[in-house]
Amino acid sequence: MLPGGGPQSSAECSIPQSAIFDGGPGKDGIPALTDPEFVPAESPRASYLRDADRVIGVVIGGEPLAIPLNIGWWHEIVNLDRGGLQLAVTYCPLTGSSIAFDRTPLGGGAFGVSGLLYLNNLIMYDRTSSESLWPQMLRQAGCGPRNGTRLSHYPVIEMSWAGWKSLYPNTLVIGSATGYSRNYRSNPYGSYDQLNNRDLLFPIPRVDTRRPLKERVLGIPGEAGGGIAFPYGALDAGAAVRAVHATAAGGAVVVFWDRSRQAAMAFRPLAEGRRLSFEARDGRLVDVETGSTWQVDGRAVTGPLAGQRLEPVAEAFVAFWFGWAAFHPDTRLWTGA
Numbered sequence: 001m002l003p004g005g006g007p008q009s010s011a012e013c014s015i016p017q018s019a020i021f022d023g024g025p026g027k028d029g030i031p032a033l034t035d036p037e038f039v040p041a042e043s044p045r046a047s048y049l050r051d052a053d054r055v056i057g058v059v060i061g062g063e064p065l066a067i068p069l070n071i072g073w074w075h076e077i078v079n080l081d082r083g084g085l086q087l088a089v090t091y092c093p094l095t096g097s098s099i100a101f102d103r104t105p106l107g108g109g110a111f112g113v114s115g116l117l118y119l120n121n122l123i124m125y126d127r128t129s130s131e132s133l134w135p136q137m138l139r140q141a142g143c144g145p146r147n148g149t150r151l152s153h154y155p156v157i158e159m160s161w162a163g164w165k166s167l168y169p170n171t172l173v174i175g176s177a178t179g180y181s182r183n184y185r186s187n188p189y190g191s192y193d194q195l196n197n198r199d200l201l202f203p204i205p206r207v208d209t210r211r212p213l214k215e216r217v218l219g220i221p222g223e224a225g226g227g228i229a230f231p232y233g234a235l236d237a238g239a240a241v242r243a244v245h246a247t248a249a250g251g252a253v254v255v256f257w258d259r260s261r262q263a264a265m266a267f268r269p270l271a272e273g274r275r276l277s278f279e280a281r282d283g284r285l286v287d288v289e290t291g292s293t294w295q296v297d298g299r300a301v302t303g304p305l306a307g308q309r310l311e312p313v314a315e316a317f318v319a320f321w322f323g324w325a326a327f328h329p330d331t332r333l334w335t336g337a
Helices: 069-075 161-167 232-236 321-327
Strands: 020-022 038-040 054-060 063-068 077-082 085-092 097-102 111-118 121-126 129-135 152-154 157-160 172-174 216-221 227-231 241-248 251-258 263-268 278-281 284-287 300-302 317-320
Touching: 054 069, 054 085, 054 097, 054 161, 063 069, 063 077, 063 161, 069 077, 069 085, 077 111, 085 121, 097 317, 111 129, 121 321, 157 161, 157 263, 216 232, 216 263, 216 321, 227 232, 227 241, 227 321, 232 241, 232 251, 241 284, 317 321
Parallel strands: 063 172
Antiparallel strands: 020 111, 038 172, 054 063, 054 157, 077 085, 085 097, 097 152, 111 121, 121 129, 216 227, 216 317, 241 251, 241 278, 251 263, 278 284
16 A cells, blocks of 8 residues: 555555545645744744634643644644654644644654545555555544554644734744745635635535534544534634533533634643633633633633643544534534533
């Protein structure tokens, strides 16, 4: 099996080959980045970013980093060896999905872009076992010697660049000097990611029309194609900030929403060993038990619990609704309190 050339036999795949398409550029035609240069937010090499552009925010060893979707449009995978961790921060422009994986269990091998797509979703290959194919949203190998091997998540949060800078003024961000000649201000997919755009580049067996196809959702995976999706539109309806309690990923979770940062993230509602209940109060996220104020990244900033951080649900990730529903056909859909 060769990435970009397709699987050799059905026995090597746990996903239907009929849903695998050649995206066109071929293996490594979209070049993944490995340990690109990070620069301060005020650097001229970060000037390609506008405040409304979206970034994948990650904190590694206390160091905040931003991986812009502008980079993801052109590279899709950023391999990082940083802070003692070996990560792959991935973004698929066709399914709008941003997920970070821990590469350590795979021996730290970097991921590349195979040139193939499954249900319109990026298929990665790992360079230590180049015949294994990993659909990003499947979160495990779907073909090859590592078929069925599941990837470990590392928590990230997607939001506006302005929002991330306001949370982490000392953040670093991938600079424009990547070694590739790309216009990082320009989205090569044009208006594809707009809410009212219904175009899909490749067919999928089932299109769930309960929400706009390109609406962003925060999804928390469950077993056997289940899970729960929190649409941005529903979270935003009449609420600048919102806290939603639910049961998912094997336990209690709370989803925070922040309109000003266009961000949603899921956490375990526990701090200092006790269960907390959250609500929106005067435009702030507050826990009922202590009155402490929390930010969308799960940090308490005022009150008795200031300095505490909620544990993120690492498996939660943002994607377009159609992509989430294609991979999670039995998903629950949160539509309002």
